[in-house]
Amino acid sequence: MKRPLADEIRPKTLDEVVGQRHLLAPGAVLRRLIESGTDVNMVFYGPSGTGKTTIANIIAQQTHKTLHRLNATTASLQDIKDIIADVGTLLAPGGILLYLDEIQYFNKKQQQSLLEFMENGSLTLIASTTENPYFYVYGALLSRSTVFEFKPVAPAEVEPAVRRALNMERERLDLPVEWEDEVPRHIATACGGDVRKAINAVELLCQAAIPVDGKLRLTREDTLQVSQRSAMRYDRGGxxxxxxxxxxxxxxxxxxxxxxxxxxxxxxxxxxxxxxxxxxxxxxxxxxxxxxxxxxxxxxxxxxxxxxxxxxxxxxxxxxxxxxxxxAPKSNSTSAGIAAAWADVKAGRTGDVPRELQNVHADTAGQEREQGYLYPHNFTGHWVRQQYLPDALKDVVYYQYGDNKTEQAARTYWEKIKGQ
Missing domain, CATH: 1.20.272.10 (Zinc Finger, Delta Prime; domain 3)
Structure with a gap:
């Protein structure tokens, strides 16, 4: 059975990996760790198709460890126990490297089950996730690991991989393969930084190509159909x-x-x-x-x-x-004001509602007290000086007029009314 192109073209060395220069360039920390063969627990965080699995394979080869792969969407505690059972046996003479994909789908108990073996060095963990690990990975596991962020691969870096895939398909297929000049660039641009998606698009194009004059010709029109909507990563809730x-x-x-x-x-x-x-x-x-x-x-x-x-x-x-x-003109005066007021309330800085503002209907019948509330509409300009904030906050100012025309007009109006 013919291997998928994305698997056949998978890099075998760090220099063949597409993108992630911030991690793999000569002298970068991750590259130094891999080349030194250091047993470090890692969390690879980033979108799909950016090299996380490829680099885990290279690390396994570099450290001479037995590589086990699990996907957290389908794996169970028993799967982990079965892998641990190989520690110290002829099945894992150099130790075990566990590559756990989509670790965010493991619950806290499942993640905790790995800690003992990470502590004693019988297992080296490389976990990958497309979600922020600081939200989804158990804190104790994170504290024993180093997080490396993978980024979407730029089209300029994807295009050489696309051309390599096209040439490999040319060698694998029975008929000669030709393509229009724009095809590699469009695939590299439309894949949204996902190299695997770009390689799969090449394979799909070749499979769908119609022989013309004994040749398979890949056209820009077919490429547009294969790669439509693929340039955008979107995961609702992610x-x-x-x-x-x-x-x-x-x-x-x-x-x-x-x-x-x-x-x-x-x-x-x-x-x-x-x-x-x-x-x-x-x-x-x-x-x-x-x-x-x-x-x-x-x-x-x-x-x-x-x-x-x-x-x-x-x-x-x-x-x-x-x-x-x-x-539109901008002002954050109201959001800043409510934030300051809410902060005081959360901190317990409140106090009793002034008597003048209390609900007189709450007084017990026959024990009504003088309220002293001044009704603003009975005064010039519909305003009268009166304390509204509790005594503990009577001099606090939460709202500051913004420097825009609307708020400055309101400020001028009230300064005139209040005689300030």
Missing amino acids: DAMYDLASALMKSLRGSDPDAALHYLARFLEAGDLITPCRRLLCSASEDIGMAYPQAVVIVKACVDAAMQLGLPEAQLPLAQAAVLLAT
């Missing part, structure tokens, strides 16, 4: 989603409408309406706030329209909301 949500929010706050539209489009391409709608609504109050108070009303209308329309038409009101927020 790191990629939160990274996009953060990027959208920060682009709105940074007044960059082009970036805001870009990240919004990535959500739309993934079919996720809920996440960008939440970010847009939040930004309207957090980042624009009193500088343009009507923004939240307009954005809410745009969000409601988008949810009623559904995709693809939802793109229109959401794009309108994104551009509005990105180009």
